[in-house]
Structures are given as structure tokens and as C-alpha cells.
Amino acid sequence: MNNRPWRRLYNTRRWHRMRTAQLRDEPLCRYCKALGHVTPAVIVDHIVPHKGDEDLFFDADNLQSLCKTCHDSAKQSYERTGKLPGCREDGWPIDPNHHWSR
Template structure:
């Protein structure tokens, strides 16, 4: 499928997606990433946890959806998808990326 939505598959982010997105955010109104840090920030984006890359089954799989604020989606999530590493630390200062050398067993 092309970026314009022309092809054998329907447009990904059309009316059906907008309706599903609105319903999801009504039921899951807080950013899951901020919430894990103890912040109650409203979510504005329904993110696909695993990138769907045009796979319609994965695209519509609600177990693959999470609510994120714009900041988390635009910074954290994009960086994670490009580098494959999770940036940042938890409240104790331990790196979030499980592959970081501090998180490896001794």
C-alpha cells in the first residue's frame, strides 16, 4: 500500500480508525508511559506497540494499542522505533532499556 492509501487495502487512518481511536481514548484517557512515572497526563495518540507496517491484522489488534501523550509518541516512541533502544531512566536512576549493561545479570 502506498502512503496515499491507494492500493488493494483500505485507507489505514480513515473514518473507521478515527472512530476506533476516539473510543479507545475515551476508555484509556491517560498516557501509559507518563502514568508509569507517576504522572497523570492526558493521552492524545493511540500508538501501535509493535509497528504494524501495513499488516491490517496487527493494525486492528487492540492488544497492540496503547494510549500515549503527543510528547511520548513524538520523542520516546519514535526514538525507540529508530534505534531499538529505550531511552531514559526509572525513578531510581536505573536505565529503562533492558539491554543496557547495568541491567544485565552479573
């Protein structure tokens, strides 16, 4: 992943300002919060992978705050499969596209 040319975008002043603002405005992990948990967020994630598209990379509406565990597991699984794993405390799936949620 470090050999991708857009990795340089993460070292820009603009990104660092956006990251700081995102974590200030949404300090808790969005995925954990959906499960009813309170977990501090440490990663600013691109909801739609940018793949080098600078407009998408710097789009504040395309950002979400996640804890490292959710970023490294649930989000990566979602990007691979298109399905968000897990369920809420009431037993309903987190994934709004799950057939039970329809």
C-alpha cells in the same frame, strides 16, 4: 509518511471506534506513567509498527495511549534505535532490555 497507502486505514470508522475505546480505557500516557508522571494521552500508537498489515493495524492488543511529546520523541527514537530512552524517578532505565535491568 502521508504517501503510504495504509494511511487510509486511519480514516476508517473501525479505527475511529478503536481509537476512542483505547483512549477511554487508557486515558494517560503509558510512557509518562512509567516515569511517575500524569499526562493525558492524545495519540493511540501501534506498539509494533503495522507497515500496512491490517491484522496488526486493527489488533487492540497492539495499541497504547501516548501523549504527543512521548509519541514524537521517545517512541520514534525507540523505533529507530531499539532502545527506550529515559529513566524512572528511582534512576533505573525505563527500557527493560537495558543492561542495568538484567
